[in-house]
Amino acid sequence: MNPDGSSADLEARVERKLQLRILPFVILLYFVSFLDRVNVGFAALSMNAAIGLTPAMLGFGAGIFFVGYIAVQVPSNLIMMRVGARAWIARVVIAWGLISAASAFVTDPYSFYVMRFLLGITEAGFFPGTLLYLSLWFPARQRALAIAAFMAAAPLSQAVGSPISGALMEMPRSLGLANWQWLFILEGLPAVLLGFLALKVLTDRPEQAAWLAGDERAWLIATLAAERAQGRQHKSSAAAAMATLRDPRVLALALIYSGTSAGLYAVGFWSPLIIHQFGFSALAIGWINAVPSVVAAAGMIAWARHSDRTLERSWHVAVPCLLACAGLVWAGSAQTAVAVVLALTIVNFGSNAPKGPVWALPSMFLSGAGAAAGIAWINSLGNIGGFIGPWLIGLIKQRWGSYAGGLYAVGAMMALSAALMLALSRQVERKDRNARGTQ
Numbered sequence: 001m002n003p004d005g006s007s008a009d010l011e012a013r014v015e016r017k018l019q020l021r022i023l024p025f026v027i028l029l030y031f032v033s034f035l036d037r038v039n040v041g042f043a044a045l046s047m048n049a050a051i052g053l054t055p056a057m058l059g060f061g062a063g064i065f066f067v068g069y070i071a072v073q074v075p076s077n078l079i080m081m082r083v084g085a086r087a088w089i090a091r092v093v094i095a096w097g098l099i100s101a102a103s104a105f106v107t108d109p110y111s112f113y114v115m116r117f118l119l120g121i122t123e124a125g126f127f128p129g130t131l132l133y134l135s136l137w138f139p140a141r142q143r144a145l146a147i148a149a150f151m152a153a154a155p156l157s158q159a160v161g162s163p164i165s166g167a168l169m170e171m172p173r174s175l176g177l178a179n180w181q182w183l184f185i186l187e188g189l190p191a192v193l194l195g196f197l198a199l200k201v202l203t204d205r206p207e208q209a210a211w212l213a214g215d216e217r218a219w220l221i222a223t224l225a226a227e228r229a230q231g232r233q234h235k236s237s238a239a240a241a242m243a244t245l246r247d248p249r250v251l252a253l254a255l256i257y258s259g260t261s262a263g264l265y266a267v268g269f270w271s272p273l274i275i276h277q278f279g280f281s282a283l284a285i286g287w288i289n290a291v292p293s294v295v296a297a298a299g300m301i302a303w304a305r306h307s308d309r310t311l312e313r314s315w316h317v318a319v320p321c322l323l324a325c326a327g328l329v330w331a332g333s334a335q336t337a338v339a340v341v342l343a344l345t346i347v348n349f350g351s352n353a354p355k356g357p358v359w360a361l362p363s364m365f366l367s368g369a370g371a372a373a374g375i376a377w378i379n380s381l382g383n384i385g386g387f388i389g390p391w392l393i394g395l396i397k398q399r400w401g402s403y404a405g406g407l408y409a410v411g412a413m414m415a416l417s418a419a420l421m422l423a424l425s426r427q428v429e430r431k432d433r434n435a436r437g438t439q
Contacts, residue, residue, distance in 0.1 A: 007219075010215060010216065010219050011139075011219070013213075013216055014212070014216045014219060014220050015142055017211065017212060017216065018137055018138060018142070018146070019146070019149075021211055022134070022137055023146060023149050023150065025197075025198070025201045025202070026130050026133070026134070026150055027149060027150055027152070027153045027156075028153070028194065029089070029093060029126065029130070029153075029191075029194055029198070030126075030127070030130065030150060030151070030153035030154065030157075031153040031156060031157045031160075031161075032093075032097075032157075032187075032190055032191045032194060033093075033096065033123060033126055033127070033153075033191070034153060034154045034157040034158075034161075034268075035157045035161040035165075035187055036096060036097070036100040036119070036123075036187060036188055036191060037065060037119065037123065037268075038157075038158070038265070038268040038269055039161065039165050039183060039184070039187050040058075040061070040062055040116075040269065041062075041268065041269045041270060041271065041272040041273065042162070042165035042166065042168075042169055042180075042183060042272050042282070042285075042286070043165075043169075043180040043183050043184065044058055044180075044272070044273060045169055045180070045272065045273070045276065045282055045285075046169065046178060046179060046180050047178075047180040050178060050180065051106060051107060051108050051109065051111075051112060052108060052109060053109055053112065054398055055394045055395075055397040055398040056394045056395045056397075056398040056399075057109045057112075057394075058394050059269075059270075059390050059391045059392070059393055059394015059395055059397075060113070060391055060394065060395075061109070061112050061113050061116050062116070062265070062269045062390040062391070062394070063265075063386070063387035063388070063389075063390045063391040064113055064116050064117050064120070064387070065116045065117070065119055065120040065123075065386075065387075066120055066383045066384065066386045066387040067117060067120060067387065068116075068117040068118060068119070068120030068121035068122075068124065069120035069121070069123060069124045069380075069383055069386075070120075070124075070380040070381070070383055070384065071120075071121065071124070071380075072121055072124045072125070073124050073125065073128050073376040073377075073379055073380040074245075074373055074376040074377055074380060076088075076092075076124055076125030076128070076129060076376065077125070077128050077129055077132055077372040077373065077375060077376035078372055078373065078376075079125075080125065080129045080132065080133075080372070081132075081372045084204040084205075085129060085132075085133045085136075085202060085204055086198065086199060086202040086203065086204050087199070088125060088129060089125075089126060089129055089130065089133070089198055089202060090195045090196065090198040090199045090202075091195070092122065092123070092124075092125040092126045092129065092195075093126065093191050093192075093194055093195035093198055094191070094192050094195030094196065095122040095195075096119060096122040096123040096126070096191055097188050097189060097190070097191025097192035097193075097194075097195060098122075098188070098192060099115065099118050099119045099122050099188075100119060100184060100187065100188030100191065101184060101185045101188030101189050101192075102115065102184075102188075103115040103116075103119065103184045103188070104177065104180075104181035104182070104183075104184035104185045104188075105181070127379060128375050128376040128379040128380075130150065131147065131150075131359055131375050131379070132371060132372055132375050132376075133202075134146050134147060134150060135371060135375070136205060136206070136224070137206060137220075137224075139220070139223045139224060139227065140227055140360075141308060141311075142308070143308075143359075143360045144304045144307050144308045144313075144356040144357055144359070144360035145301070145304045145305050145308045145356065147304070147355065147356045147359040147360060148300050148301055148303070148304030148305075148355060148356025149301060149304075151300065151352065151355040151356060151359075152297045152300055152301055152352070154264065154268075154352060155292075155293040155294070155296035155297040155300070155348055155352050156293065156297045157293075158268065158289060158290065158292075158293035158348075159290045159293035159294045159297060160290070161187070162272075162285075162286040162287070162289040162290045162293065163283075163286040163287050163290055164187075164286070165183060165187070165272075165286055166281075166282045166283045166284070166285050166286020166287065166289075167282075167283055167286060168182055168183040168186060168187075169183060169282035169283075169286075170281070170282055170283050206220045206221050206224065207221060242373075243370065244370040244371075244373045244374040244377065245373060245374075245377050247374070249365065249424065250362070250374050250377055250378055251381070252420055252423075252424045253358065253361060253362065253378050253382075253424075254377065254378045254380075254381035254382045255381070255382075255416075255417070255420055256317065256354075256358060256382075256417045256420050256421050256424070257358055257378055257379070257381075257382030257383075257385070257417075258381065258382045258383070258384050258385035258388075258413070258417070259321060259385055259413040259414045259415075259416055259417030259418075259420075260321065260324075260351055260354050260355065260358070260382075260385070260414070260417055261382050261383050261384075261385035261386040261389070262385035262386065262388055262389030262410045262413045262414070263321075263324045263328065263347060263350065263351035263385075263389065263410055263411075263413070263414050264351040264352065264386070265385075265386040265389050265390050266328075266347075266389035266390055266393055266406070266407070266410045267292070267344055267347050267348060267351065269390045269393075270390065270393050270394075270403065271289055271292070271344055272285050272286075272289055274331070274340060274344075274403055275288055275289060275337070275340065275341070278337040278340070280337075288337075288341060291341060291345065292341065292344045292345035292347070292348040292349075293348055295345050295348065295349055296345070296348035296349045296351075296352045296353075297352075299349045299352070299353055300349070300352040300353045300355065300356065303316060303320065303353040303356070303357075304316075304353075304356030304357065307356060307357045307360070308360075313357040313358075313360060313361055313425075314421050314422060314424070314425035315422075316353075316354070316357040317354040317357050317358055317417070317418070317421040318354075318417075318418040318419075318421045318422050319418075320349060320350040320351075320352075320353035320354050321350060321354055321414045321415070321417045321418035321421070322350070322414070322415065322418045323346055323349065323350035324346065324347050324349075324350025324351050324411070324414045325350070325411040325412070325414040325415040325418070326346065326350075326411075327343045327344070327345075327346030327347035327350055327411075328343075328347055328407045328408065328410050328411035328414065329407070329408060329411050330342075330343035330346070331343035331344055331347060331403075331407050332402075332403065332404035332405070332406075332407035332408050332411075333404065350414065351414070354417075354421075359375075362374050362375055362378060385413060388413070389406075389410045389413070392406045392409050392410065393406030393407065393409075393410070394406070396409070
């Protein structure tokens, strides 16, 4: 066998083991995480009347999750770099599971706001921490697909979780608790169990991976070290982290990500209530709401695979953002249930498909403490869109009695993300040409 063939075989073996050992468990964790943050859309079918929530209050409560979520992401990632992913991710998962289950006992809008804020704080370290964790394990040519597979848990969570949530919302009152209260409890407690399991399953770094053969471990460590050397910033950890927070590329990616977050959470929180307008039962809404998510999960994996194969990122971000914009406009003007579901399917794909290509970009120019801070900073600022999108839809629905205006506003945010991505790509290409011209 020639050396190239041997190297390719070794790379394929490592990739297969990483995909089988790491991805399934972090996908399961994100599945539960996303379910626990968006199941409020199903709970609202009866919770709103029980605790006195208006559409604007529900939208604000759904969005205030991101205030807590944004506040602690950067310090959380920096702490994880010190204490290790295994212990830190386990702590995060257990904490959010307890808070999610405790949300069953809110009694009024203000206690609802408090629990949503606390859920955001406890979940904050998981998503950026896992992205950082994946960057410590997966080489660049495998990264977009790994990230997309991880993030496919979001639409999968809706695809599988929607029928479950719909069925739970059909439950009669039991043991003194209403259906929406059982929904929070039964969908929150699995996270607690998975948090303890994380201590057994996760390995902090490739150097500690006893489940890799010696040559596989050596190849992975050498490959990742070479990639980090190419993008390393020659600064102290603190200086690298601070420089990253001011990096125009990081800030641009945060704005781009903000639009995709607005689209993702707008449909995540509000699609059950949008579908409910057509008179379906909670159980039927659960099954109908699963359809767009199944398409999105399959589509984002295929999209990320194509992005990895071509090593092209910018158009793989811009095109689905524009599709989501069109879908949101259609959803706002559609008059039939079939048209709304088709429009929401387009929005689901368009909001999810850019995620893998977007998150493959930071590790191309950041490493070490800079990567930890940059990933968390992009996710923190980017999730401002997760607050704005659901809140705008609820506010406009209460004021004008229609979801259309809010959906159009979120569509504009998606279009802005596409424009920013293409502008950033053009600027980077221009700098590269200028740099080559001066050499």
